[in-house]
Amino acid sequence: AQSVSxxxxxxxxxxxxxxxxxxxxxxxxxxxxxxxVQYPGQHLQLLxxxxxxxxxxxxxxxxxxxxxxxxxxxxxxxxxxxxxDTAEYFCAVKLISNFGNEKLTxxxxxxxxxxx
Amino acid sequence: KAGxxxxxxYLIKTRGQQVTLSCSPISGHRSVSWYQQTPGQGLQFLxxxxxxxxxxxxxxxxxxxxxxxxxxxxxxxVSTLELGDSALYLCASRESPGTGxxxxxxxxGTRLTVV
Numbered sequence: 001a002q003s004v005s006x007x008x009x010x011x012x013x014x015x016x017x018x019x020x021x022x023x024x025x026x027x028x029x030x031x032x033x034x035x036x037v038q039y040p041g042q043h044l045q046l047l048x049x050x051x052x053x054x055x056x057x058x059x060x061x062x063x064x065x066x067x068x069x070x071x072x073x074x075x076x077x078x079x080x081x082x083x084x085d086t087a088e089y090f091c092a093v094k095l096i097s098n099f100g101n102e103k104l105t106x107x108x109x110x111x112x113x114x115x116x
Numbered sequence: 117k118a119g120x121x122x123x124x125x126y127l128i129k130t131r132g133q134q135v136t137l138s139c140s141p142i143s144g145h146r147s148v149s150w151y152q153q154t155p156g157q158g159l160q161f162l163x164x165x166x167x168x169x170x171x172x173x174x175x176x177x178x179x180x181x182x183x184x185x186x187x188x189x190x191x192x193x194v195s196t197l198e199l200g201d202s203a204l205y206l207c208a209s210r211e212s213p214g215t216g217x218x219x220x221x222x223x224x225g226t227r228l229t230v231v
Contacts, residue, residue: 034219044206044222090159103149103172104208104220108158 002027004093006107013081014115021076021110023065023091030096033074034104035065039087047089050074061085086114118143120209120223128229134195137226141188141209147171148190149220150182153204162205165190197230204228 005024013019025031035047048059055067065076074091091107121140129135141148150162161174165184182192188209194201204227208220 036222043224044208046219046221049219092159103161103164103174104151105161106151106159 002031002093002095002105004091004105004107006089006091006110008110009108010111010113012113012115015083016080019076019078019081019085019112021089021091021112023074023076023107025072025074025091025093025105027072027093027095032094032096033065033067034092034094035059035063035074035076036090036092036106037087038090038109044090047076081112081114083114083116085112087112120207120221122205122207122223122226124226125224126227126229128231129197130231131197131199133197134193135197135228137192137194137205137207137228139190139192139207139209139223141190141207142221145209145211145221146188147210148184148188149208149210150190150192151206151208152176153206153225154202159206162192194228199230202228202230 003026007022033050036044037047038044047063048057048065050057050067058064063078065074067074088109088111090109092104094102094104123138147166149164151159153159162176163170163182164172168184179195184190204225206225207223210220
């Protein structure tokens with residue numbers, strides 16, 4: 001069964017620091033990859049997604065992620081974080097299989113706290 | 117375009133009762149998925165419906181069930197509630213299976229507390 005690992009459970013950074021959140025998945029086939037963000041009291045929002053093509057994906061709010069197939073990784077990055085980036089971040093993987101047999105599998109999330 | 121609407125937002129039930137949660141997808145979206153979110157387990161997939169048929173199911177007991185109506189609205193039912201069912205239940209919609217390029221849009225969730 002596919003699984004998604006987010007090894008950083010809680011990350012604390014100061015404003016303007018650089019961010020990298022790890023995401024690894026276990027599935028040898030074709031996957032779609034996502035990062036979602038959940039701000040306090042709000043619903044999950046899509047930050048960025050990868051389906052094919054350029055492995056470096058740019059998303060909203062200055063976030064980007066790089067798909068490294070050989071490492072089964074899809075790490076999220078931002079060069080300079082802001083206090084408003086304080087939120088929980090979820091990596092998700094959808095394996096591409098038979099039609100109608102798709103589901104998003106989420107990592108357990110990384111809580112990001114930015115200190116002003 | 118309205119987003120994914122989940123009702124009610126908050127719910128308190130006692131052990132042994134049953135509960136029904138509702139999800140209205142984005143207009144034109146025909147696929148609805150349900151997830152359970154808890155602090156310890158993160159987001160766990162419950163099931164997905166498309167065209168009134170369950171397309172995929174997660175590893176939850178039979179107490180968790182769902183259905184989808186012809187207008188794509190979906191309901192989720194949990195019978196014989198247990199304390200461990202306390203969670204945020206999220207619904208996500210997309211156009212249809214196989215159109216993953218558009219991603220999933222999530223609702224704000226229903227916060228269920230079982231006492």
